[in-house]
Amino acid sequence: MNQVQKLLIIGFVWPEPNSSAAGGRMMELISLFKAQGFSITFASPAQNSDYMVDLQEYEVEKIAIELNNSSFDVIIKELNPGVVLFDRFMMEEQFGWRVAENCPDALRLLDTEDLHCLRLARQKAFKENRSFKTTDLFVEEVAKREIASILRCDLSLMISEFEVELLESTFKIEKALLYYLPFLLEPIVVAEIDKLPFFEKRKDFVFIGNFLHEPNWNAVQYLKETIWPLIKMRLPETVLNIYGAYPSQKVLQLHNKKEGFLIMGRTIDAKEVVKEARVVLAPLRFGAGIKGKLLEAMQCGTPSVTTTIGSESMHGDLSWNGNITDDVVDFADVAVQLYQDKTIWLQAQQNGLKIINQRYVKYLFENNFRTKIEFLCANLKEHRLRNFMGAMLQHHTLKSTKYMSRWIEEKNK
Template sequence: MNNNFNFSPKMKILWIKMRLPFPLTAGTDHVSYNLIKSVAEKHDVTLISHSRSEGSEAIEGLNRFGVKTILVDFPALNGLLMKTFNRLKREFLLFFCLIPREVTDNTSKSIEKVIKRKLKEEEFDLVQIEYWFAGKYRKYIKKSLSSLIVHDAFFITAEQNVKFQKGLKSKIVGFIEYLSIKRYELKIIKSFDHVLFISKHDAEIFKKYIPGLNSAKILPLGFNYPVWDENEKEIENNTLIFVGSMMAYFNVDAMLYFCNDVLPSIEKEVPEVKLYIVGENPQNEIKSLASRGNIIVTGSVTDVKDFIKMSEVYVAPLRIGTGIKTKIIEAMACAKAIVTTSVGVQGLEFENGENIIVADDPADFANNVIELLRNPLKRKKLSENARKLFYQHYHLTSVKSKIQDVYSSLISE
């Protein structure tokens, strides 16, 4: 670690995030936005990110908190030839160079030029990079302290994914992906002065693979979800909901598993049960579930909370994944009765049966959902306790000072 710095209490921070965290659509957007907002209250923050269609709205939203935002256009892959070349390139780099697809997909000469120029023009006390796949830009940080925010142990997620792949070819490809991600992720983390983990559970995983990872710190999560009055929207009887991007394979796996192995048992006891699958870009295997009649696949929606609020039970039957699942925290804030798995609660503060129900066995999962649908008093108690848990541990006002303390500690070491 480089200690040759004379810091003032107020730092100049260059924050690098490949996806612009505004507007707040995905759970990770909420995480990044509230982190940046909290840090910007105490320090001067400049954000470099790829632009989205709502770029001007993002700048306005972040500027309110004093964040200087530099948006960089991501090169569009126009034309069949260019798209084919890019696809072949990412496969070649994966199979012959063990470079993960996520790294190739997030490689941008345009953002690289902006980072290099900004570091040359200004002196920053700290350069904060989010996500392991953007860690390649660490090599341009020469005079500043470097910090990496780790949202999950992605190589473990990739390893879990191999287990659920069908067919030898898919398993081989999945295993190569796992090896490439593990190699790259561990190497990148070792190169930073500070590593900030969203989840204590994930920090412990990395410490097993990187002995002496003394730079690790836990970064609290804070959300600013509004209070919801149950009278605002009528709740539909016997309605379940799952929320998650259908571009993510762990969400796809969760829904296929639930609909094939869990839902039939629920339907036998509660024939009128209905399931909403809410998330962007559902593929054909998810869309086809709607043919059952009692499964509604919405695709992208304006506000997922409208659907969460009208459901009786929030299900999150995740079998793959690491990191804290922001979907669970959002359900807590909406005062929902939640049934999930041990994967779904990794890194969370909770008490099984008191504020969240955890069930890994399909029959156990189904029985818990059935009981909640039939027992409104138990459902109400579980949902009220979930909201209390949210305000105690995850509301931004409860953790903002802790986030700021973490960053203050970086300059004092």
């Protein structure tokens, strides 16, 4: 592959690796493409934030772009990328037709992050106090948009094996359009394990998660109202530290020192916070994808208690680094047991390290991914010929979305 191959990433937001797993994921993808010799430009219509990463430090060009504005056409023509990566389906909806029109030979990739339609359908089922069924996805408006986006792209990067299977079985998406690429981590060696704080040096429980993400806010409410009182009754000296970026006023109001329920807000270094804790609590009741907070716990040697949704697609056939349960009383019981029993705690820690080293180490994926990208770039015409549904959607989208966007642009003038 040409060493000056250009990659354009169209970001939903500017990457904030210290604020969310999505930000960390984006930096991993940038690193992966850098290693392949790509020259990378990152463009986004989002506002700058105080916590965004300095892309220049990673030798990534940063460009601000606008929605519904033909100035993007000029930018992409001049850049002429060989590969375009859309960060979430919303960016493909907005800019995909412009990419197809101005750079028809560019390989179009979609990083789904997680399946938004799955997360929203599960959230709706939860709010309606009923069990989620896969048929719920068929009436979810976002599913129609997201699946159309997946079909229009040449390849979608999937973070969860469960979601790959769901797309293939429920939506009949061709295998050739999906690519499993989870979080990409460095291996953990024995010397690093020995440097981690040991059982006796750790104390208290921790929850960590970006509060702009509804499943995290719901989990914190669940902890406050139901789970934490059961744990606190048996471990009166402990506290639960709640960390996360962008806490709203309703989150901050949950802070209660007397109950040992402490809203700590954003942390500069999430790993340091998790390393100091003895157990991570993550009672997620809906959601999708794989959970960065739980992988982070494993990297820090901190056992966790989570739900079936929390652990979904994360550990394969390997034992969890703690416990998985959807029962409230059981959740509190196993959390207390993990907190008090050093033998069980150490075994849980080892389980987590094994999960990282066998399922998420970067070198397990980088060469295959490089080969896949090279193959698609070399055989793009043939690849697209086999994706008739995608070509049909691209044809109609180019017409409808294009004229809607042009109308909005004229209206904005």
